[in-house]
Amino acid sequence: MRLWLYYFKHAFESILGNRLIYFISTGTISISLLLFAAFVLISANFNNWAKSWEKSLSLSVYLENGTDAQEKDEIAKAIERVDGAEIKAFISKEKALKDLAETLGSQVGLLEGLTKNPLPASYEVIFRNRELSREELKNIKKSLEKVKGVDEVQYSEQWLERIEGFIYFSRILGLIVGGLLCLAVLFIVTNTIKLAIYARREEIEICKLVGATDWFVKIPFLLEGAIQGIFGALIALSVLFFSYSMFRVRTIQLFGLPVMDVTFLNAGQYVLVVFLGLTLGLLGSFVAIGRFFKF
Amino acid sequence: MIQLFRVSKYFGVIAALKDATIRIRKGEFVFVTGPSGAGKTTLLRLMFGAEKPTEGQILINGINLGRVGGSRLDFLRRQIGFVFQDFKLLHRRTVLQNVALASEVGGEKWTTTRKKTHQLLRAVGLTAKEHAYPLELSGGEQQRVAIARAMVNDPLILLADEPTGNLDPEITRDIMILFRSINLRGTTVVVATHNKELLRNTDQRVLFLQNGMIHE
Numbered sequence: 474m475r476l477w478l479y480y481f482k483h484a485f486e487s488i489l490g491n492r493l494i495y496f497i498s499t500g501t502i503s504i505s506l507l508l509f510a511a512f513v514l515i516s517a518n519f520n521n522w523a524k525s526w527e528k529s530l531s532l533s534v535y536l537e538n539g540t541d542a543q544e545k546d547e548i549a550k551a552i553e554r555v556d557g558a559e560i561k562a563f564i565s566k567e568k569a570l571k572d573l574a575e576t577l578g579s580q581v582g583l584l585e586g587l588t589k590n591p592l593p594a595s596y597e598v599i600f601r602n603r604e605l606s607r608e609e610l611k612n613i614k615k616s617l618e619k620v621k622g623v624d625e626v627q628y629s630e631q632w633l634e635r636i637e638g639f640i641y642f643s644r645i646l647g648l649i650v651g652g653l654l655c656l657a658v659l660f661i662v663t664n665t666i667k668l669a670i671y672a673r674r675e676e677i678e679i680c681k682l683v684g685a686t687d688w689f690v691k692i693p694f695l696l697e698g699a700i701q702g703i704f705g706a707l708i709a710l711s712v713l714f715f716s717y718s719m720f721r722v723r724t725i726q727l728f729g730l731p732v733m734d735v736t737f738l739n740a741g742q743y744v745l746v747v748f749l750g751l752t753l754g755l756l757g758s759f760v761a762i763g764r765f766f767k768f
Numbered sequence: 769m770i771q772l773f774r775v776s777k778y779f780g781v782i783a784a785l786k787d788a789t790i791r792i793r794k795g796e797f798v799f800v801t802g803p804s805g806a807g808k809t810t811l812l813r814l815m816f817g818a819e820k821p822t823e824g825q826i827l828i829n830g831i832n833l834g835r836v837g838g839s840r841l842d843f844l845r846r847q848i849g850f851v852f853q854d855f856k857l858l859h860r861r862t863v864l865q866n867v868a869l870a871s872e873v874g875g876e877k878w879t880t881t882r883k884k885t886h887q888l889l890r891a892v893g894l895t896a897k898e899h900a901y902p903l904e905l906s907g908g909e910q911q912r913v914a915i916a917r918a919m920v921n922d923p924l925i926l927l928a929d930e931p932t933g934n935l936d937p938e939i940t941r942d943i944m945i946l947f948r949s950i951n952l953r954g955t956t957v958v959v960a961t962h963n964k965e966l967l968r969n970t971d972q973r974v975l976f977l978q979n980g981m982i983h984e
């Protein structure tokens with residue numbers, strides 16, 4: 474306990490005594506972690522966005538011709554029994570035809586020859602607060618198709634595939650870029666700390682000469698690394714938060730895709746960045762000092 | 769306490785020490801003398817494990833220096849006080865902290881460290897400068913800090929390399945009395961010096977070094 478007090482005291486004293494070097498290395502850590510945190514922020518937002526696509530997934534439940542009002546209600550009830558499902562709209566045969574006519578535009582003449590309406594009525598179903606796997610969708614489709622009066626249940630397989638592909642891709646890319654960033658940060662931090670230690674090699678040598686154990690010499694350096702890492706992380710988060718506050722746009726809409734909500738890091742991500750700073754600082758000084766002790 | 773058996777130390781082709789066999793008993797007070805470059809510092813550094821012999825064996829308090837390393841060597845060093853010819857003080861720490869360091873590395877209780885530190889600073893006459901930094905001190909004052917640090921642990925062995933090189937005759941006498949008193953309490957003392965004055969009226973054992981060769 475008393476020894477730890479000693480370690481902390483000397484760690485702080487040496488940070489104060491070597492202000493310039495520590496300023497530079499803490500700055501380096503901050504900038505590196507800022508890059509990392511910004512990356513986490515952007516990828517987290519993209520991920521949320523991609524998930525909101527999944528929520529925009531809709532299901533069409535087509536009714537058989539000649540379904541009566543009671544059957545229609547039964548179907549609606551069956552749909553609402555599915556967890557998270559919500560009926561967005563009922564599209565009658567007439568409405569379906571009108572919609573089709575609108576989409577056809579100038580080619581509306583194609584419909585003129587029809588004697589009876591060929592389009593089925595349908596329920597448009599969306600899912601709230603629920604992510605669906607392809608398997609679950611298949612099961613929902615099967616069970617709804619068993620309900621009397623339901624002709625067919627359709628969802629866009631392609632749409633789903635594209636969403637899943639995008640999420641998968643962004644995760645892989647996130648892992649690669651995040652991993653590379655971590656390595657780069659570790660490399661930079663190790664080298665800055667190595668410089669700081671190199672500047673004090675005489676001190677280390679003297680401590681060894683008066684019989685200090687390796688750990689006695691190393692622990693203050695490790696603490697210094699940890700302190701720098703935590704400070705660097707806090708600075709990075711503050712700068713990022715400040716920039717986020719300046720950046721006033723909170724929603725982005727691109728190419729008619731679902732709206733992207735821009736949110737800041739959550740508590741878990743804060744902790745992640747601070748923890749990463751701590752780990753990098755510790756690991757950086759550990760590697761740096763380990764190399765030094767071999768000389 | 770200290771045994772060298774056929775020890776040689778070469779720096780490239782230069783032989784700093786040649787085929788030295790020395791035996792120093794517990795509680796002895798020994799001077800090592802000889803011209804500059806004779807190998808005095810090398811001999812003391814070998815006894816301290818700061819230099820590895822090219823040939824031969826060194827035993828300190830029954831421990832073979834060639835066979836220990838790491839924490840055992842650290843432990844041994846805490847029992848040996850060394851006054852370096854170039855002092856080796858920490859420039860970022862005060863006089864007090866420099867002397868206390870040698871005690872702190874052994875995990876000594878804080879109160880003991882403080883007591884011993886003050887006691888030794890008084891003995892070398894530096895109480896007034898305890899909060900100064902080494903670079904604010906004269907050469908002789910820095911040397912006395914180095915001496916105080918070497919003695920703060922009540923070492924089994926005190927190795928002093930030219931400990932009075934920067935001191936006036938008055939203080940030199942005080943320091944020699946200090947060495948004699950720690951010697952009387954059982955510490956084995958080895959002092960390297962080319963100060964003929966120190967050797968003039970002494971009945972202590974003297975080792976002469978010339979071109980790395982030992983003559984009693």
Ligand SMILES: Nc1ncnc2c1ncn2[C@@H]1O[C@H](COP(=O)(O)OP(=O)(O)OP(=O)(O)O)[C@@H](O)[C@H]1O
Pocket residue numbers: 779782783784802803804805806807808809810811853962
């Ligand atoms: N690290 C080293 N590298 C190369 N040569 C060395 C080294 N240390 C000592 N020497 C050489 O070994 C010889 C003995 O040096 P040493 O320092 O032991 O002499 P000394 O008796 O202490 O001299 P002085 O009285 O000037 O302190 C010298 O010739 C010196 O050049």
Ligand SMILES: [Mg+2]
Pocket residue numbers: 808809810853929930
């Ligand atoms: Mg010398």
